[in-house]
Amino acid sequence: GDSVTQMEGPVTLSEEAFLTINCTYTATGYPSLFWYVQYPGEGLQLLLKATKADDKGSNKGFEATYRKETTSFHLEKGSVQVSDSAVYFCALSGTSYDKVIFGPGTSLSVIP
Amino acid sequence: DADVTQTPRNRITKTGKRIMLECSQTKGHDRMYWYRQDPGLGLRLIYYSFDVKDINKGEISDGYSVSRQAQAKFSLSLESAIPNQTALYFCATSGWQDNEQFFGPGTRLTVL
Numbered sequence: 001g002d003s004v005t006q007m008e009g010p011v012t013l014s015e016e017a018f019l020t021i022n023c024t025y026t027a028t029g030y031p032s033l034f035w036y037v038q039y040p041g042e043g044l045q046l047l048l049k050a051t052k053a054d055d056k057g058s059n060k061g062f063e064a065t066y067r068k069e070t071t072s073f074h075l076e077k078g079s080v081q082v083s084d085s086a087v088y089f090c091a092l093s094g095t096s097y098d099k100v101i102f103g104p105g106t107s108l109s110v111i112p
Numbered sequence: 113d114a115d116v117t118q119t120p121r122n123r124i125t126k127t128g129k130r131i132m133l134e135c136s137q138t139k140g141h142d143r144m145y146w147y148r149q150d151p152g153l154g155l156r157l158i159y160y161s162f163d164v165k166d167i168n169k170g171e172i173s174d175g176y177s178v179s180r181q182a183q184a185k186f187s188l189s190l191e192s193a194i195p196n197q198t199a200l201y202f203c204a205t206s207g208w209q210d211n212e213q214f215f216g217p218g219t220r221l222t223v224l
Contacts, residue, residue: 032210043116043202043215044155051210089154093211098162099170100211104154 002027006090006103013080013110021075021106023064023090031092033057033066033073034100038087047075047088080110115139116216118203124222131190133219135203144186145213146170146178149200158201161186193223 007022025033032051036044048057053068062077073090090103116137125131135144142163147155157170159178167178175197179187190197200220204213 032212034212036213043217044204044213045215046212049210049212091213098168098211099157099160100206100213102155104152 002031002092002094002101004090004092004101004103006088006106008104008106009087010107010109013108015082015110015112016079017110019075019077019080019084019108021088021090021108023073023075023103025071025073025090025092027071027092027094029094030068031094033064034091034093035062035064035073035075036089036091036102038089038105040086044089080108082110082112084108085110116203116205116214118201118216118219120219121217122220124224125193126224127194129193129223131193131221133188133201133203133221135186135188135216137184137186137203137205137214137216139205139207139214140183141205141207141214142183143206143208143211144180145204145206146176146186146188147202147204148172149202149218155202158188190221193221195223197221198223 003026034049035047037047038044048059050057050066056065064075087105089105093100145160146158161180177189203216
């Protein structure tokens with residue numbers, strides 16, 4: 001069945017450091033791919049998405065590119081801020097669009 | 113005003129009690145979902161509904177039931193709560209296009 005794997009956390013970075021959170025997936029066909037973010041005490045919210053191969057999703061300085069050949073959707077940001085401290089979830093929606101599969105989440109802490 | 117609301121936000125109950133968690137949405141979406149979040153496990157799907165007459169089990173439906181009272185309302189019940197149902201519960205909605213999920217703020221449930 002469909003699945004999502006993402007790097008284990010927690011990740012701790014200094015402010016202005018470069019961020020990469022790896023995400024790989026297993027799915028048939030061409031799923032839609034998502035990154036969600038959960039700030040402390042809140043529900044998840046969409047950070048960015050890509051619906052077809054080679055698409056790049058971007059928002060708030062974060063980027064991720066849908067790589068069909070490597071089945072990956074890695075999240076990157078060039079310079080993180082303290083306010084980026086949160087849990088990040090990679091997710092996919094298969095071609096049947098009935099369910100979304102979430103990865104386990106990666107906790108990010110950014111220190112001044 | 114929030115598009116997806118959940119009540120209660122926090123609940124402490126005892127083993128064997130019946131509990132109902134409620135979800136309402138103003139997004140006009142047909143699809144609604146209940147997820148459970150546990151540390152290190154990400155989000156796991158409990159039940160989902162594509163319209164008022166459609167109810168589907170997710171990966172961890174045992175011990176739970178749901179009711180879709182209207183397009184805008186989707187309730188989750190624990191008929192006889194047990195301690196390992198202590199978790200954070202999220203309701204979500206989505207449209208038909210790419211299954212992007214819109215989450216409520218969550219209900220923190222503790223079963224003693």
